[in-house]
Amino acid sequence: MNMITPLQRQLVHVILIILFLITGTEQEQASFQRKIISFPEFDKERDEVYFEFSGKNTTIESRALQLTTDTTNDGSLPDHYNNSGRIMYYQPFRIHNGRIMGSFNSTFLINLFRESDWEAGHGLAFLISPNFTLPESSYGHWLGLTNSFSDASRDNHFVAIEFDTQNPGQNHIGLNINSVKSDKIVSLNDHNITLSLPSNQSVSYKVWVQYNGTSHLLQVFMDKQGEPKPTTPLLTQTINLKDFLKQESYFGFSASTGYPKIQLNCVLEWTLEIEVLPKKRDWKWLTITAGVAIPTAIVLLVLSLVFYVYKRRRRVEEPDHEYGNLRYLPGMPREFKYKELKKATNNFDQSMKLGEGGFGIVYKGTLQENCEIAVKKFSRDNIKSKGDFMAELAIIHRLRHKHLVRLVGWCYEEGKLLLVYDFMPNGSLEKHLYGVSEHSTLTWNHRYRILTGVASALYYLQNEYDQKVVHRDLKASNILVDADFNARLGDFGLARTIENERNSYAELGASGVPGTIGYVAPECFHTGKATPESDVYGFGAVVLEVVCGRNPGMRIPDEQHFYTLVDWVWMLHREGRIEDAVDERLENNFVVEEAKKVLLLGLACSHPLATERPKTEEILQIISGTLPAPYVPPFRPVFTWPSTDPATIVIDSLLAGITSPSQGYSSEKSSLSISQMPSAPSPSFNLPVSGIMRP
Ligand SMILES: *[C@@H]1O[C@H](CO)[C@@H](O)[C@H](O)[C@H]1NC(C)=O
Numbered sequence: 015m016n017m018i019t020p021l022q023r024q025l026v027h028v029i030l031i032i033l034f035l036i037t038g039t040e041q042e043q044a045s046f047q048r049k050i051i052s053f054p055e056f057d058k059e060r061d062e063v064y065f066e067f068s069g070k071n072t073t074i075e076s077r078a079l080q081l082t083t084d085t086t087n088d089g090s091l092p093d094h095y096n097n098s099g100r101i102m103y104y105q106p107f108r109i110h111n112g113r114i115m116g117s118f119n120s121t122f123l124i125n126l127f128r129e130s131d132w133e134a135g136h137g138l139a140f141l142i143s144p145n146f147t148l149p150e151s152s153y154g155h156w157l158g159l160t161n162s163f164s165d166a167s168r169d170n171h172f173v174a175i176e177f178d179t180q181n182p183g184q185n186h187i188g189l190n191i192n193s194v195k196s197d198k199i200v201s202l203n204d205h206n207i208t209l210s211l212p213s214n215q216s217v218s219y220k221v222w223v224q225y226n227g228t229s230h231l232l233q234v235f236m237d238k239q240g241e242p243k244p245t246t247p248l249l250t251q252t253i254n255l256k257d258f259l260k261q262e263s264y265f266g267f268s269a270s271t272g273y274p275k276i277q278l279n280c281v282l283e284w285t286l287e288i289e290v291l292p293k294k295r296d297w298k299w300l301t302i303t304a305g306v307a308i309p310t311a312i313v314l315l316v317l318s319l320v321f322y323v324y325k326r327r328r329r330v331e332e333p334d335h336e337y338g339n340l341r342y343l344p345g346m347p348r349e350f351k352y353k354e355l356k357k358a359t360n361n362f363d364q365s366m367k368l369g370e371g372g373f374g375i376v377y378k379g380t381l382q383e384n385c386e387i388a389v390k391k392f393s394r395d396n397i398k399s400k401g402d403f404m405a406e407l408a409i410i411h412r413l414r415h416k417h418l419v420r421l422v423g424w425c426y427e428e429g430k431l432l433l434v435y436d437f438m439p440n441g442s443l444e445k446h447l448y449g450v451s452e453h454s455t456l457t458w459n460h461r462y463r464i465l466t467g468v469a470s471a472l473y474y475l476q477n478e479y480d481q482k483v484v485h486r487d488l489k490a491s492n493i494l495v496d497a498d499f500n501a502r503l504g505d506f507g508l509a510r511t512i513e514n515e516r517n518s519y520a521e522l523g524a525s526g527v528p529g530t531i532g533y534v535a536p537e538c539f540h541t542g543k544a545t546p547e548s549d550v551y552g553f554g555a556v557v558l559e560v561v562c563g564r565n566p567g568m569r570i571p572d573e574q575h576f577y578t579l580v581d582w583v584w585m586l587h588r589e590g591r592i593e594d595a596v597d598e599r600l601e602n603n604f605v606v607e608e609a610k611k612v613l614l615l616g617l618a619c620s621h622p623l624a625t626e627r628p629k630t631e632e633i634l635q636i637i638s639g640t641l642p643a644p645y646v647p648p649f650r651p652v653f654t655w656p657s658t659d660p661a662t663i664v665i666d667s668l669l670a671g672i673t674s675p676s677q678g679y680s681s682e683k684s685s686l687s688i689s690q691m692p693s694a695p696s697p698s699f700n701l702p703v704s705g706i707m708r709p
């Protein structure tokens with residue numbers, strides 16, 4: 015009689031949970047997790063959700079965080095007076111646990127603008143605080159940090175670096191702990207820095223605040239925008255921040271104006287690299303959990319007994335109910351009716367077709383609510399197991415990032431599988447790179463912005479989510495572009511359940527799926543497996559493609575040689591003229607230093623040895639400018655197999671498995687040859703570069 019099995023299973027679960035809680039508590043993880051949040055600019059619509067704004071006129075405007083009133087209209091002068099504001103990153107970080115403290119680097123660009131006839135005041139501060147609430151009456155010299163009641167209170171638990179402009183003679187930075195009165199002041203007058211210059215000489219300053227949680231060394235570096243990080247810090251202080259800060263603290267900025275002293279207080283860029291501790295797990299929680307878990311377990315035991323008996327009775331009537339309950343779990347995407355999607359796509363009409371890939375066709379659809387969707391209809395429906403499929407769907411649905419296309423829902427009926435995505439009206443990067451349209455070539459700024467977005471999406475997939483997620487199919491046709499030229503990575507995952515393991519990269523290579531050649535890392539032809547490193551390789555191919563405007567699968571003739579795109583760029587690098595690789599349709603309208611940097615990055619990602627490719631974190635730092643371009647040897651290294659480093663083939667992704675050719679909105683255009691490309695001149699938009707990391 016195996017009726018005891020569910021009982022035993024429940025018991026084992028309870029014991030395991032308790033053991034896990036106890037051991038987890040005892041050895042309070044001393045392991046930090048590194049996070050990077052990078053805003054190379056701020057976009058109101060896109061980035062508002064990542065900040066908490068408090069203050070009368072705090073907002074994102076003109077691609078910057080505006081802590082106080084941001085207009086220079088004379089009519090708005092009264093709005094400027096006696097103002098203060100805070101803009102904090104929306105999530106707190108657990109930076110210490112009472113014993114150990116994480117390190118962080120906060121790098122930002124500030125501009126304290128004033129009209130020539132304004133008297134500057136009062137200042138801006140980089141702030142670490144227990145909450146994002148702006149204290150009342152914190153205008154004037156309180157800098158949005160404190161007020162006359164709370165100043166210097168030990169309960170404030172904040173640390174700030176102030177950039178004080180209220181008195182031109184003082185022009186200084188300071189380290190503030192719980193008070194606007196600085197613990198340490200460094201005058202900027204000896205460093206040729208004037209924080210608030212009149213409008214015709216306005217300068218933005220880059221600031222590097224670095225803190226080492228082990229050595230307790232706090233350093234602040236500062237220089238004019240565009241200058242490299244100075245070698246010597248302006249301010250140095252050994253201080254154990256954990257004595258002052260709450261374990262969970264918010265990071266951000268505050269600023270104030272006074273009367274009549276006013277200025278615009280803006281932050282134009284911000285990158286925060288921070289070591290955080292995992293969420294707190296303590297005895298109190300254990301007690302509560304155990305208090306809940308044990309009675310729950312008992313109830314579950316009884317229920318499972320009842321259910322078991324019930325099921326035995328009903329088994330004949332209800333055969334396949336196994337995965338039905340998954341549908342109702344929270345966090346599952348919406349399930350659509352086949353009929354509904356059929357109607358939305360006009361019975362899958364040819365005219366609604368957006369693109370076609372190896373696995374199926376993508377149609378445009380319109381739901382009743384006038385909501386536009388992209389429906390992917392799989393042509394082969396040999397799903398291995400519906401349970402696997404549902405489990406992966408739940409994971410993919412939980413991935414949320416502004417540079418990923420959102421999965422809206424799914425449908426599995428009568429052996430037909432359909433996935434529903436947000437519709438992206440502007441089409442794919444491929445279309446923008448090669449599309450024949452009256453619109454001219456993508457500008458350099460657009461290209462850089464697109465690459466930044468793709469890099470941050472890739473970083474998210476590999477580092478920010480609980481499980482590493484491997485995309486497996488990074489390529490221009492899978493990158494969609496929105497109206498503001500923000501990249502969105504098209505769909506990922508799922509392929510494992512849709513095709514079986516045999517359909518690997520190796521098979522792909524042989525059949526030469528158009529548009530995929532050139533994106534696949536060399537080791538994949540041997541392992542047939544996608545890894546985070548092979549995604550980086552794919553990213554490298556996208557970088558070269560975007561910068562050079564050439565498909566990575568194309569052969570490029572140059573002085574009687576035919577080169578692959580990688581080899582061609584590598585050859586130009588060797589000859590010291592890598593910038594010659596830049597898409598000639600840009601007609602020199604590009605930033606040479608940026609172009610060189612990303613081309614080198616593209617080459618570094620194309621390293622034949624998986625272990626030598628940069629990590630997504632470095633990629634992000636290189637693109638956002640916090641790390642210099644990587645070193646690239648003059649000759650492309652040789653690919654060896656098996657690699658000397660066994661780590662190359664380790665896969666720890668739940669979703670790692672198989673490539674899927676063209677899961678995105680791939681279109682027939684992928685085979686468009688270079689000679690057909692239009693060479694329209696590029697307009698000179700001057701959009702700043704974009705791209706963000708989020709948690
Ligand atoms: C500043 O905030 C006040 C109060 O909310 C509002 O009336 C005013 O229009 C704002 N001014 C600007 C320039 O945004």
Ligand SMILES: *[C@@H]1O[C@H](CO)[C@@H](O)[C@H](O)[C@H]1NC(C)=O
Nearest residue numbers: 092095096153154272273274
């Ligand atoms: C600003 O605040 C100061 C002192 O709190 C006060 O004297 C002044 O009248 C205020 N000005 C305005 C325009 O609110």
Ligand SMILES: *[C@@H]1O[C@H](CO)[C@@H](O)[C@H](O)[C@H]1NC(C)=O
Nearest residue numbers: 117118119224225287288289
């Ligand atoms: C901060 O930057 C310094 C210097 O570039 C680096 O050594 C350190 O590892 C960085 N710390 C963090 C937490 O990123």
Ligand SMILES: *[C@@H]1O[C@H](CO)[C@@H](O)[C@H](O)[C@H]1NC(C)=O
Nearest residue numbers: 144145147164169170171172
């Ligand atoms: C926010 O923190 C300050 C101390 O910095 C404290 O006085 C205030 O009560 C806190 N506000 C909230 C809403 O928790």
Ligand SMILES: *[C@@H]1O[C@H](CO)[C@@H](O)[C@H](O)[C@H]1NC(C)=O
Nearest residue numbers: 204205206207208215217238
């Ligand atoms: C100070 O800055 C000004 C303008 O930014 C520059 O022209 C000048 O050369 C600098 N002086 C020194 C000593 O660096």
Ligand SMILES: *[C@@H]1O[C@H](CO)[C@@H](O)[C@H](O)[C@H]1NC(C)=O
Nearest residue numbers: 129130131212213214215216
């Ligand atoms: C800025 O304007 C002031 C007067 O408004 C003038 O004296 C000064 O020379 C100007 N500076 C520059 C760099 O143009």
Ligand SMILES: *[C@@H]1O[C@H](CO)[C@@H](O)[C@H](O)[C@H]1NC(C)=O
Nearest residue numbers: 117118225226227228229230
């Ligand atoms: C902090 O300082 C310690 C000791 O000086 C050093 O070993 C460590 O690498 C530093 N950490 C970071 C993140 O720079």
